[in-house]
Amino acid sequence: MSATVKTLVNQPYKYGFVTDIEADTIERGLNEDIIRIISAKKNEPEFMLQFRLKAYGQWLKMKEPSWAHVTYPPIDYQDIIYYCAPKQKKEQLNSLEEVDPTLLATFEKLGIPLSEQKRLGNVAVDAIFDSVSIATTFKEKLAEDGVIFCSISEALQEHPELVQKYLGTVVPVGDNYFAALNSAVFSDGSFVFIPQGVKCPMELSTYFRINNGETGQFERTLIIAEEGAEVSYLEGCTAPMYDSNQLHAAVVELVALDNAQIKYSTVQNWYAGDHLGKGGIYNFVTKRGLCKGINSKISWTQVETGSAITWKYPSCVLVGDNSVGEFYSIALTNNMQQADTGTKMIHIGKNTRSRIISKGISAGKSQNSYRGLVKIGPKAVGAKNYSQCDSMLIGDNAAANTFPYIQVDNQTGKVEHEASTSKIGEDRLFYLAQRGISEEDAVSMLVSGFCKDVLNELPMEFAAEADKLLSLKLEGTVG
Amino acid sequence: MNKLVAQDSYLTHLLQQCEQKPLVTDGFMADLLPSLRKRAAYQVLESCIPTKKDEEWRFTDLSPLVKVNFQLAGKGNITPNLEPLIIPEASHSRLVFVNGIYSHDLSDVSAIGSGIYVGNLTNLPPEHQGRIKQYLGNLEGTDTFTALNTAGFRDVAIIWASSNTVVQKPIHLLYLSVGEENPGFSQPRTLVVAEPNSSVQLIEEYGEAENSPLPYFTNGVTEIWVQENARVNHTRIQRESQEGFHIGKSAIVQGGDSHYTCTEVNLGGKLSRHNLEVHQQGEQTETYLNGLTVVRGEQVGDTHSSVFLTKPHGTINQLHKCIVDDSARTVFNGKILVPQAAQMTNAMQLNRNLILSSKGRVDTKPELQITADDVKCSHGATVSQLEEDEVFYLRSRSLNEREARLLLVDAFAGEILGRIPVAFLGSMFHAEAQRRGEDYDLYC
Numbered sequence: 007m008s009a010t011v012k013t014l015v016n017q018p019y020k021y022g023f024v025t026d027i028e029a030d031t032i033e034r035g036l037n038e039d040i041i042r043i044i045s046a047k048k049n050e051p052e053f054m055l056q057f058r059l060k061a062y063g064q065w066l067k068m069k070e071p072s073w074a075h076v077t078y079p080p081i082d083y084q085d086i087i088y089y090c091a092p093k094q095k096k097e098q099l100n101s102l103e104e105v106d107p108t109l110l111a112t113f114e115k116l117g118i119p120l121s122e123q124k125r126l127g128n129v130a131v132d133a134i135f136d137s138v139s140i141a142t143t144f145k146e147k148l149a150e151d152g153v154i155f156c157s158i159s160e161a162l163q164e165h166p167e168l169v170q171k172y173l174g175t176v177v178p179v180g181d182n183y184f185a186a187l188n189s190a191v192f193s194d195g196s197f198v199f200i201p202q203g204v205k206c207p208m209e210l211s212t213y214f215r216i217n218n219g220e221t222g223q224f225e226r227t228l229i230i231a232e233e234g235a236e237v238s239y240l241e242g243c244t245a246p247m248y249d250s251n252q253l254h255a256a257v258v259e260l261v262a263l264d265n266a267q268i269k270y271s272t273v274q275n276w277y278a279g280d281h282l283g284k285g286g287i288y289n290f291v292t293k294r295g296l297c298k299g300i301n302s303k304i305s306w307t308q309v310e311t312g313s314a315i316t317w318k319y320p321s322c323v324l325v326g327d328n329s330v331g332e333f334y335s336i337a338l339t340n341n342m343q344q345a346d347t348g349t350k351m352i353h354i355g356k357n358t359r360s361r362i363i364s365k366g367i368s369a370g371k372s373q374n375s376y377r378g379l380v381k382i383g384p385k386a387v388g389a390k391n392y393s394q395c396d397s398m399l400i401g402d403n404a405a406a407n408t409f410p411y412i413q414v415d416n417q418t419g420k421v422e423h424e425a426s427t428s429k430i431g432e433d434r435l436f437y438l439a440q441r442g443i444s445e446e447d448a449v450s451m452l453v454s455g456f457c458k459d460v461l462n463e464l465p466m467e468f469a470a471e472a473d474k475l476l477s478l479k480l481e482g483t484v485g
Numbered sequence: 486m487n488k489l490v491a492q493d494s495y496l497t498h499l500l501q502q503c504e505q506k507p508l509v510t511d512g513f514m515a516d517l518l519p520s521l522r523k524r525a526a527y528q529v530l531e532s533c534i535p536t537k538k539d540e541e542w543r544f545t546d547l548s549p550l551v552k553v554n555f556q557l558a559g560k561g562n563i564t565p566n567l568e569p570l571i572i573p574e575a576s577h578s579r580l581v582f583v584n585g586i587y588s589h590d591l592s593d594v595s596a597i598g599s600g601i602y603v604g605n606l607t608n609l610p611p612e613h614q615g616r617i618k619q620y621l622g623n624l625e626g627t628d629t630f631t632a633l634n635t636a637g638f639r640d641v642a643i644i645w646a647s648s649n650t651v652v653q654k655p656i657h658l659l660y661l662s663v664g665e666e667n668p669g670f671s672q673p674r675t676l677v678v679a680e681p682n683s684s685v686q687l688i689e690e691y692g693e694a695e696n697s698p699l700p701y702f703t704n705g706v707t708e709i710w711v712q713e714n715a716r717v718n719h720t721r722i723q724r725e726s727q728e729g730f731h732i733g734k735s736a737i738v739q740g741g742d743s744h745y746t747c748t749e750v751n752l753g754g755k756l757s758r759h760n761l762e763v764h765q766q767g768e769q770t771e772t773y774l775n776g777l778t779v780v781r782g783e784q785v786g787d788t789h790s791s792v793f794l795t796k797p798h799g800t801i802n803q804l805h806k807c808i809v810d811d812s813a814r815t816v817f818n819g820k821i822l823v824p825q826a827a828q829m830t831n832a833m834q835l836n837r838n839l840i841l842s843s844k845g846r847v848d849t850k851p852e853l854q855i856t857a858d859d860v861k862c863s864h865g866a867t868v869s870q871l872e873e874d875e876v877f878y879l880r881s882r883s884l885n886e887r888e889a890r891l892l893l894v895d896a897f898a899g900e901i902l903g904r905i906p907v908a909f910l911g912s913m914f915h916a917e918a919q920r921r922g923e924d925y926d927l928y929c
Binding site for chain 1: 540544825828838840841842843844845846847848849851852853854855856857858859860861862863864865866867868869870
C-alpha cells in the first residue's frame, strides 16, 4: 500500500459526533421489571406486555448462537441500558416546532432535514433517536391515500388491532436468540400499512441513530402491504464513535398479501470501529418477509458498509403461489470489520421464484462471509432459484467466505448457484491508469462496476449516495 | 482404564468391545500402538455421537445407526466367494480383509514387484516399522469416528512405495463384511505411503460378501501420504448392502509437486458418509476429486470433503455428482480453505445433482473460505431434473421417452465413470448403471 493510499484509508467517519442532550434512561440490566417499565413508559396495551414477557421467558432458555463466522468477546446483557430517550419538554408533541432543536439539528447534520421547508421532496422520513421516534414527516399527506406511516409506539396507541394481528407472525418471539431479546425489549421502530390497491405515492424511509454510548438499540419494524398494494421503504443508520461496542438487535417483519409488492432497501453505515477494531456496533439483525398471497413480491436490497460485526440474513418465505423473493446485497468490510450476511429463500408455494445477487468486498484485515439458504419444500412445484455470489478481495489480509446451503425436496425445483472470488484485476487497473485515470478513481470505478447489479436496484437518490459511500469507504485500499 | 466420565454410552459400548478383543498385533509394536490407542480411546470417551445440531452432521441423522446394537465382528461364518469381485487388472495385486481382519488365503500379491510393500501391519518389514510412527494415526483434529477406528482397528492394510518406485499394476484393497449372528461392526484401516517420486494406483473397495438381511456397520479410515513429486491415483468404491451403515474417512497429506486424484463411486449403504480431507502441504500441489453418488429407496448418501491449502500455486479441481431416485437423499458439503500463504491458488468446485423422483431430496453446501487475494476460486452447485429440451431433442431422433431419459442419466453419470482409471471398473459400473436404470422412476 502506498503512503497516499494509506492516509486515504483512514478517512474519518463523518457521522461520528455525539449529540449532547439530556436523556431519560432507565437502569442497566435486564429482568422482568425492566420489561414492565419499558412497556409502561410507552403506555402499551396489555397484549404487548404479555408478548414481551413471553419473549423474555423464551430468551432466558436460549443460548447465544455461535455458528456464525465471527468472533467477539462475550456480551454482558446485564450491562446494557435497554431504554434511553432524549428528554422532551412536553409529553405529547403536536407539531415539529415542539421538537427539541438540538435533535432537529442532529438530523440536519446527518443530512436528514426534518423541518417543513428543508425536508426531502418525495421521501417521508421517520427519524429514530436511541429508543424513540422523534418525528415522522409527510404523515398527513400519506394519510390521504390511507397509508399509515408512523412509529410503532404510535401504532400501538392508534391501531393496536393491526399491530396485534401481524406482530410476531413472521418472526415468532422465540425465532432466535437476538429476535427473542428484541421481542422482549424493543423500544421503537417504524410501522407501515398500505391498504388494498394503494401504490404508496412516495418513498418511505426511517433513519436510525444511536447516540448514547451504553444503550443498545432494539428497533422493530413492521410493514404490511394489503392486496395489490406497493411500497418502497428505505432505512439508513449511523452512530457516534465510541471505544466500547454497542448492541443493535433489530427485527423487521414484512407481510405481502395477494399481488402486493414490498421493496425494502437498507444503507447501513453504523460506526465500524477504528482500524484496530476498537469500538463499533454489533449489528445482529433478524429480517424476514412473508409473501403470504399469490403473485406477491418482496425484494431486499442492502448496502452494508458499517458495523464492527454484521450478522444479518434478510429472508423471504414464499408461501403464496407464483410469489417472488429477491435479495440484492453489497457487503463491504474494511479494517477489522466482520460480516456474516446473506439470505434465506424458503420456497413453499407453487412456481415460486427467487433470485440472489450478493457482492462481497473485503479490504484490510476484515472477514466477509456470505451465508445463504435456498430451501425448496416438497410442495413447491416448479420453484426456481438463481444465486450468484461474487467476492472481491483487496489486499492479502482480507478474507472472503461463502457458505451456501441448498436443500431441495422436490424434483421439479431448479436451483443454480455460482460463486467466485478474485482480487481486483491488476490488468484492469493498468488499463485505466493508461487512460490517465488515477489509481483511486480506477479502484472506485471497478468497485462500482462490480456492484452495479445491486446498485441498480436501489431507489435512485440512494443509489448515487450508496455508490459514493462505497468509494469513500474504500479510498486508498489499493496500492 | 481412566477416571474420565464417558459422555456417550453407545460409543463406550463400541469401544469396550474393541478393548475386549485386542489388536492382533498387540505387543508387536509396543512403542507405538498402545499409546496411539489410548489417546484415541480418551477422545472417544470425551465425545458424543454427533446429532443434527452439529454443523458437520446437520443433514445426516445418525439415529438409525444408534438404534442397532452392533457387536464387534469376528472372522465371519462363511468364506466369501471372490470370483465376481476380482478385477482382472489387479488379480494378483489384491489384499482382502474380512470384517477388518486380514485374510491371507483370499489375498494375492504375487504380482507385486520390488520397491513396494503391500500387506498388513503384522508382516511389515523392519525397515518400515521404525518409520510408521510418523504416519499412522498422525493427523491432528480427528473426528469421533476416526478416533473410534484408531482405538479399535484389528489390523492395517499397508501400501508403502519406496522412493522412485513406479507401480504399474493397480492395487486392489477389498474390505468385505461377512454376516454373523448379530449385527456386526468392523473397522478397516488403510495406510498408504508414497515416498518421493513414486507412483501408485489404488482401488479401495467396500462391500458385503453375501446378501445378509442383518444391518452392519463399517467404520473405515484411510490415510494417504503423497510425498514430494509422487502420484497417487485413488479409486474408492462403496457398495455396501442396502442394510449397511458406512462411515468412511480418507485423509490425504500431499507434499510439494505431488499429484493426487480421487474418484469415488458411492452406490450402497442404508446410510453412508464419506469424509474426504486433503491437506496440501507443499507448493504446486495438484488435487483432483471426482465423485458420483447414486441412491434410491430410502438410502442416504453423504459426502463431506475439505481441502486445506497451506502453500502457493496449489490446484484443486472437484466435480461431485449425485443421482437421487425414490425417497433417497444425498448430502454434499465441499469446503476449500485458502489461507493467506496459499497465493496463486486455482480452485474449482462443482456439485451437480439430478433428482429423478418426486420424493428425492438434495442438500448441498459448497463452501469457500479465502484469505488470500491473488487466487482464482469458484464454486457452483446445481439441482435439477432432466432438461425437457434435451429429452425432446432425443425424442425427435426417434428414441422413446424412457430411452431418451435413460440416455441422459447415463451421460450424467458417465462424466465421472469415464474418469475411473481402471477400464474393467469403468465398464462394470456402466453396465450396473444400466441395470439400475430399469428401476428408475423417470416420470415416463
